[in-house]
Each structure stands twice: as structure tokens, then as C-alpha cells.
Amino acid sequence: MIDKNVLNSQQQLAVDTTEGPLLILAGAGSGKTKTLTNRIAHLIHDKKVDPFNILAITFTNKAAGEMRDRVCAMVGEGGERIWVTTFHSTCMRILRRHIDRLGYDINFTVYDSDDQKTVMKNVCKKLNIDTKSYKEKTLLNAISGAKDNLITAAEYSLETFGDFTKIVIARAYKEYQDQLKKSNAVDFDDIIMLTVQLFKENPEILEFYQDRFKYISVDEYQDTNKAQFELIRLLADKYRNLCVVGDDDQSIYKFRGANIRNILDFEEFYPDAKVIKLEQNYRSTQTILDAANAVIANNRSRKSKRLWTAEGAGHKIRFMQLDNAYEEADTIVDEISTSVRRDGCSYNDFAVLYRTNAQARLIEERLVIRGIPYNVVGGTNFYARAEIKDMIAYLKTIENGLDEVALRRIINVPKRSIGTATIDKLLDFAEITDDSLYGAMQNADNISGLGKASLKIGAFVKLIEGRRAEISKIGIAETLKKIIEETDYYEYLKDQDEESADDRISNVDELVNKAVAYEETAEDPSLTGFLEEVALVSDIDNIDNGDGRVLLMTLHSAKGLEFPRVFIAGMEDGLFPGMTTISSGDNEDMEEERRLAYVGITRAKEYLTITCAKMRMLRGETQFNPVSRFVREIPGELIDGMVPGNRLSRSDFDEDDYERRYSSGRPSARLKSYATPEARKPAMQSEIKNLNAIAGLSKGMPAANPGELSFKTGDTVRHRKFGTGVVTSISKEPRDYKVTVDFDAYGTKIMYASFAKLEKV
DNA sequence: TTTTACTTCGTTTTT
DNA sequence: CGAAGTAAAA
Numbered sequence: 001m002i003d004k005n006v007l008n009s010q011q012q013l014a015v016d017t018t019e020g021p022l023l024i025l026a027g028a029g030s031g032k033t034k035t036l037t038n039r040i041a042h043l044i045h046d047k048k049v050d051p052f053n054i055l056a057i058t059f060t061n062k063a064a065g066e067m068r069d070r071v072c073a074m075v076g077e078g079g080e081r082i083w084v085t086t087f088h089s090t091c092m093r094i095l096r097r098h099i100d101r102l103g104y105d106i107n108f109t110v111y112d113s114d115d116q117k118t119v120m121k122n123v124c125k126k127l128n129i130d131t132k133s134y135k136e137k138t139l140l141n142a143i144s145g146a147k148d149n150l151i152t153a154a155e156y157s158l159e160t161f162g163d164f165t166k167i168v169i170a171r172a173y174k175e176y177q178d179q180l181k182k183s184n185a186v187d188f189d190d191i192i193m194l195t196v197q198l199f200k201e202n203p204e205i206l207e208f209y210q211d212r213f214k215y216i217s218v219d220e221y222q223d224t225n226k227a228q229f230e231l232i233r234l235l236a237d238k239y240r241n242l243c244v245v246g247d248d249d250q251s252i253y254k255f256r257g258a259n260i261r262n263i264l265d266f267e268e269f270y271p272d273a274k275v276i277k278l279e280q281n282y283r284s285t286q287t288i289l290d291a292a293n294a295v296i297a298n299n300r301s302r303k304s305k306r307l308w309t310a311e312g313a314g315h316k317i318r319f320m321q322l323d324n325a326y327e328e329a330d331t332i333v334d335e336i337s338t339s340v341r342r343d344g345c346s347y348n349d350f351a352v353l354y355r356t357n358a359q360a361r362l363i364e365e366r367l368v369i370r371g372i373p374y375n376v377v378g379g380t381n382f383y384a385r386a387e388i389k390d391m392i393a394y395l396k397t398i399e400n401g402l403d404e405v406a407l408r409r410i411i412n413v414p415k416r417s418i419g420t421a422t423i424d425k426l427l428d429f430a431e432i433t434d435d436s437l438y439g440a441m442q443n444a445d446n447i448s449g450l451g452k453a454s455l456k457i458g459a460f461v462k463l464i465e466g467r468r469a470e471i472s473k474i475g476i477a478e479t480l481k482k483i484i485e486e487t488d489y490y491e492y493l494k495d496q497d498e499e500s501a502d503d504r505i506s507n508v509d510e511l512v513n514k515a516v517a518y519e520e521t522a523e524d525p526s527l528t529g530f531l532e533e534v535a536l537v538s539d540i541d542n543i544d545n546g547d548g549r550v551l552l553m554t555l556h557s558a559k560g561l562e563f564p565r566v567f568i569a570g571m572e573d574g575l576f577p578g579m580t581t582i583s584s585g586d587n588e589d590m591e592e593e594r595r596l597a598y599v600g601i602t603r604a605k606e607y608l609t610i611t612c613a614k615m616r617m618l619r620g621e622t623q624f625n626p627v628s629r630f631v632r633e634i635p636g637e638l639i640d641g642m643v644p645g646n647r648l649s650r651s652d653f654d655e656d657d658y659e660r661r662y663s664s665g666r667p668s669a670r671l672k673s674y675a676t677p678e679a680r681k682p683a684m685q686s687e688i689k690n691l692n693a694i695a696g697l698s699k700g701m702p703a704a705n706p707g708e709l710s711f712k713t714g715d716t717v718r719h720r721k722f723g724t725g726v727v728t729s730i731s732k733e734p735r736d737y738k739v740t741v742d743f744d745a746y747g748t749k750i751m752y753a754s755f756a757k758l759e760k761v
Numbered sequence: 762t763t764t765t766a767c768t769t770c771g772t773t774t775t776t
Numbered sequence: 777c778g779a780a781g782t783a784a785a786a
Binding site (some may be wrong): 058059060061062063086087088089110112113188189191192220223252253255256355356357358378419535536537538541554555556557559560575576578579580581592593596619 | 775776
Binding site for chain 1 (some may be wrong): 777778
């Protein structure tokens with residue numbers, strides 16, 4: 001590794017090229033962040049550009065944060081005045097000030113994909129769209145694609161060309177958009193598209209921001225879509241000081257609307273653009289780079305680039321084909337623990353990458369058995385959890401009473417006797433009076449036929465109004481606490497599901513903590529700001545690898561990261577590249593998969609191990625997959641281990657042996673979602689214990705056999721919460737007794753004996 | 762209204 | 777195979 005402060009000639013050239021359009025083609029590990037930060041420092045120090053006039057856009061909050069820190073460290077005073085943000089936060093800031101020009105209220109809320117689905121369900125119901133033939137997700141994808149390409153609902157309906165599917169989409173699009181607007185809400189795609197629309201319709205606003213952002217840089221440019229391109233094009237149009245940095249070989253988000261042509265056609269759009277290639281790699285060994293180069297060379301639509309390093313060849317790439325996915329997981333984990341013992345490296349030197357999240361499971365299991373600390377990156381988002389969404393919905397309702405998705409989520413949660421019938425009456429009234437649902441609730445006294453429900457509605461409105469009135473005084477965290485208290489939310493969680501209540505309560509507590517943290521750190525804390533952060537920040541931004549854990553993640557999540565030792569698991573034709581990509585025969589899709597392989601390979605600094613399985617269970621089907629074509633594209637001399645090219649068949653396996661070892665009596669790890677991997681571990685541990693017990697690995701495990709109960713059918717028992725009741729039946733399960741109890745006060749409940757802690761009375 | 766039984770359907774997803 | 781969602785039943 002060279003001196004952090006010394007730039008190579010190409011990097012220096014990029015730093016010095018401050019005026020006019022500039023395309024930096026930065027290969028993996030070529031020090032592009034360093035170049036970008038130095039370039040900004042150069043603008044401020046040497047070119048005397050006011051930091052106020054600089055805009056640096058990245059894709060993730062994490063990248064933005066890192067760059068902000070590095071820029072601040074370099075330029076010192078004034079550095080914090082640079083806008084270093086994501087596309088979405090940039091646009092949010094602009095929309096917060098001007099969205100009234102587009103007919104929205106300034107306190108609009110943001111809908112996540114969950115909310116979008118809720119809206120789309122309503123849309124389909126209202127328009128009588130058969131969700132069997134047109135799934136919500138498909139419709140939303142189509143709409144999202146349209147928005148990425150700046151096509152409005154009206155425009156879409158003009159371009160259906162009689163295609164029935166498109167006509168349906170057009171209708172859904174229009175209604176969906178109407179509902180969002182009625183709720184004074186925007187979705188992620190709107191955030192970009194509406195900003196572009198705002199600029200196009202209001203030249204004076206555009207010019208204000210053009211004058212503000214005289215120097216613009218965009219990172220990960222290969223992942224921009226048309227709307228994002230249009231946005232920066234507009235912003236840069238006056239001064240034309242636009243610097244984009246990207247690597248066409250790392251464009252892996254086409255399915256989300258990223259347009260690789262943005263980078264490939266940059267020079268056509270800006271004929272005076274300067275192009276600088278950063279090809280010297282400071283991350284990986286030459287062997288790893290050679291492999292990456294060889295693989296990506298099979299792609300046709302790309303700008304030619306060849307990574308090289310001044311460092312040595314390093315170790316060969318290891319390749320192992322295992323019999324099945326269990327062996328694969330076992331081998332990987334074994335390698336990790338052996339390396340740690342032998343080489344004295346630490347767990348956080350390792351990352352295991354895979355194509356699909358589902359692959360994490362088996363590897364996780366093995367890691368738990370070995371007691372190796374790990375973290376699974378991605379998966380379920382903290383803010384997507386039901387209990388968190390409930391709390392957020394309360395806050396959203398306080399912020400924006402028009403937000404119908406939020407309101408309907410909590411209108412009867414916890415139960416307050418405002419059922420569907422009542423809601424329908426309210427909606428009818430709202431329709432007639434051209435008011436919102438919340439507006440109707442405020443007028444509940446004037447609506448006939450609500451009966452007792454109007455009292456309940458009044459209480460709910462009072463709750464919301466009360467919080468709304470004092471939130472600016474007492475703050476967000478306190479407001480949350482009051483909501484929890486007033487609604488008796490924790491009790492509600494316990495009622496819902498005794499078993500998961502503790503986890504969920506700690507999740508909610510965690511949200512309160514986040515609110516506290518937000519109020520302490522934000523320069524101008526507000527409910528608006530908090531909700532925005534919640535909507536725009538995912539917890540993937542919080543991965544740090546300083547705590548000695550092996551990281552497990554998808555290849556997509558790994559982009560932008562690096563690790564001394566990398567495993568890429570499941571490199572099989574049929575899994576990576578996936579079956580759909582192979583059978584579609586679409587070369588563009590295949591090239592995207594190949595770029596993903598390229599991203600994976602280039603994450604490794606010193607060691608790269610590639611594994612695959614001959615036999616793998618996929619979607620309940622046993623598959624026999626050949627070694628991935630991407631592995632076969634790596635020159636043999638770089639690989640330690642033989643790469644078989646032949647197709648595998650069933651006869652290659654001793655199926656009886658397989659059954660005996662991996663299938664019989666094997667309980668599937670029924671893991672629920674937990675807030676953190678830590679929270680999930682106890683459940684895993686007991687799962688594994690059972691697994692071992694059944695596999696006979698450790699004998700006499702009492703957990704597998706519930707033993708005897710202190711009561712029998714007909715006995716009266718006491719439950720901590722439900723009081724006393726009569727046992728009506730007991731059934732024996734592999735691991736526990738399932739007891740049915742008819743409680744005096746709570747009716748009949750079925751529960752597991754080990755959880756319910758029933759006492760004979 | 763709540764629980765249970767059955768069907769359906771599957772990549773990746775920075776915001 | 778399993779999650780998630782839906783229909784049916786209690």
C-alpha cells in the first residue's frame with residue numbers, strides 16, 4: 001500500500017481537472033474515494049471555491065458519511081458546509097422547501113415498499129384489478145420503472161399501444177399516484193422524479209440551485225438511472241462542472257433501473273468531457289486482479305480497462321467443489337477456524353459472499369456450532385418490523401394527518417374497537433365531504449350511525465392531537481414513550497404473542513434510543529427530520545467490521561467493501577448465474593451477473609476461496625449444478641484446485657448416504673426474525689442443541705425430550721397471565737408438549753408447555 | 762374475531 | 777423447503 005497522501009499521476013490529473021465535465025473510470029480498488037476527497041480539498045484550498053458551492057452525491061448514507069468525514073478532516077473549517085449526501089437526501093432537502101409548487105404539503109411523508117404495497121392493494125381493490133393475473137409487486141415494479149424513466153401516469157397511459165397489460169398498469173399507476181397525493185405522501189422514486197419535475201416547471205428554482213452547486217460530483221455513477229441523470233444534468237447545466245466517478249464493470253443494479261448507458265454514453269452527451277481511467281489497484285494481489293480481468297473480459301458492453309497492481313502475485317485462488325451445500329458450509333467454516341488458528345488472523349478478516357440471502361442459513365448454522373462470531377448483513381430491515389412500523393405510523397399521523405396508510409395501520413392497533421365497519425363509515429363521510437379519513441374522525445360527532453364508536457374515535461383523535469400539541473416541546477423520544485404508555489403498547493405485544501414479546505419490546509426500546517440519539521446529534525432536530533432519517537437510512541449503513549466477526553452478505557451488499565480473505569459460496573450454474581438468467585438467453589442479463597462475479601472477486605485483498613456444491617436443495621428441489629461458468633472463465637493457472645467442466649448427474653451421488661447424513665430426522669432451524677443477530681443466537685443455540693441431539697452427536701440431551709408434565713388432562717392449572725383454567729388436551733410433540741387449556745377468563749388457548757410455565761393448582 | 766389449514770411462489774435491492 | 781398470504785372454520 002502506498003502512502004495515503006500521495007496520488008498517482010492519473011489520480012492527480014483527476015484532482016487537477018476541476019472545470020468542465022469529467023468522467024473518471026475508476027476500477028475496483030483504484031482509490032476513487034481518495035481521489036474524490038482530494039479533488040474537493042483541492043477545489044477549496046487551491047481554487048478558493050466556497051464549500052457552500054460544492055455538492056457531492058453518493059448512493060449510500062454510509063459512503064456519504066465516510067466521504068464527509070474524510071473531506072472534513074482534509075479541509076477543516078467549512079467542510080461541514082459541503083453537501084455530501086445521497087441522491088435521495090439531496091432531493092428531500094429541496095422538496096421540503098418547494099414541494100408546495102407541485103401541490104403537496106410541505107410536511108409530506110415518505111412511503112416505503114411496505115406502504116407502497118398497501119396502497120397498491122387498495123388500488124387493485126378499487127379498480128377491480130385481479131391480483132392473480134396482475135400482482136401488486138409487478139404493478140409496482142412497472143410504475144417504479146416508469147418513474148425511473150421520468151414517465152408520468154398521464155404519459156404512460158398514452159403509450160400503452162393497445163397492450164392490455166400496459167392499459168391495466170396505466171390505470172393502476174394513475175390511481176396509485178392519486179392516492180399517494182391524497183395521503184400527502186411520496187415514494188422513493190417520486191423523491192427523484194418530483195425534484196426533476198420541480199426544476200423543469202420552475203426555472204427560477206432550478207437556477208437558484210444551479211448557482212448554489214457550482215461544482216458537482218457523483219459517485220457510483222454506473223448505478224444512476226435516467227431520472228438521476230436528468231437531475232444532475234439539470235443542476236450542472238449552467239456551470240457544467242460535473243465530475244462523475246464510476247466503473248461500468250460494477251454496474252449491478254440494472255434491475256432497479258440503473259442505466260449502464262449513462263456511463264457508456266457520457267462522452268456522447270458531453271463531447272467536451274475529459275476521461276480519466278484509474279486502473280492501478282491498491283487492494284488486491286495480481287492473481288486476484290488477473291482472475292477478475294479474465295472474467296470481465298467476457299463482457300462486450302464495457303469500456304476497456306485492465307486492473308494492475310504494483311504488488312506481487314500473492315496466493316492462488318482456491319477452488320473447492322463439495323458434495324452438497326452442508327459440506328460446503330462446513331468446509332468454509334472449517335477453513336475460517338483453521339486460518340485463524342494457523343495464521344493468527346482475526347475473524348473480521350473474513351467475508352462470505354453469496355448470490356442469494358437464503359444461502360446464509362446453512363453457513364450461519366455451522367458458525368454457531370463452532371461458536372464463531374459473525375454478522376449477517378442485510379435481510380430484514382429494522383424499520384420494516386411490525387412493531388417499529390406501528391410506532392412510526394403514530395409519528396407519521398402526528399406529522400401528517402393525511403397519511404392514510406399510517407393512520408389505518410394504527411387506527412385500531414392496539415385494539416380500540418374501531419373496526420372495519422366504523423372505518424368504512426368514516427371513509428364514506430370523508431368521500432362525501434371531500435375530507436381525509438383523519439378529518440372525518442375529527443368530525444365524528446357529526447356523523448350519524450357511528451354509535452359508541454364515536455367515543456373511541458374521539459379518544460384516538462385526542463391522543464394524536466395531544467401528542468401533536470406538545471411534541472415540539474417534549475421531543476420525539478418522550479412522545480414515543482407517551483404513546484407506548486397511553487396505548488399500553490407493550491401489553492398489546494404480549495397479548496399478540498407471548499413468545500416474541502420480549503424481542504419486540506426491546507426493538508421498540510431501541511427505536512426510542514434512536515430517537516434520543518437523533519435528538520442529541522441532529523443540528524436542528526424535528527419530527528420531520530427524524531421521520532426522514534428513518535425513511536432514508538437503512539441499518540445496513542451501520543455495518544462496521546471492527547468487532548471481530550465474520551461477515552456474511554450478498555454479493556450486492558459487498559459492493560464498495562474489501563476484506564483480506566473472501567469466500568464466494570455457491571458458484572454454480574443455476575445459482576450464480578441464476579437459472580432464469582441462463583435460460584432467458586439474454587446476454588445483457590448474463591453480463592450483469594458477470595459484473596456481479598467481478599465485484600465479488602475484487603472484494604478480496606489477499607485470499608480468495610471459491611466454493612460450490614454438486615448437489616443443492618433449491619426451492620425444495622434437489623439440483624445438480626455444474627461449476628459456474630464464471631469460475632471456468634478464470635485461467636486455470638491462477639487456481640489451486642481442479643475445476644471440472646463436465647455436467648453432473650444424479651449417478652455421481654450416493655443418495656442413500658446423503659439421506660442418512662443430512663435428511664433423516666433433521667429438524668429445520670425454525671428461526672424467526674430477531675432485531676439483531678445477537679438476539680437470534682439463543683434461539684439458534686437451542687436449535688443446534690436439538691439438531692445435535694437428534695443427530696446423536698451429543699447423547700442424552702434432555703431438550704429433545706420434554707420429560708413429564710406436572711399435570712394431566714382434566715387438571716386445573718395456573719398461567720402467569722391467563723389465570724386458571726382446565727387442561728382439555730395434551731399432545732406430545734418431538735420437542736415439547738402442546739397443551740390446550742380452557743381458561744376461565746381468557747377462553748381456550750393452545751400453548752407449549754415449556755413456554756407457558758403452567759402450574760398445577 | 763381469531764385460529765388453523767391450505768395454497769402459492771419464489772434473485773439481487775445502496776434509497 | 778419455507779415464508780407469507782389467503783380461505784375456511786371455529
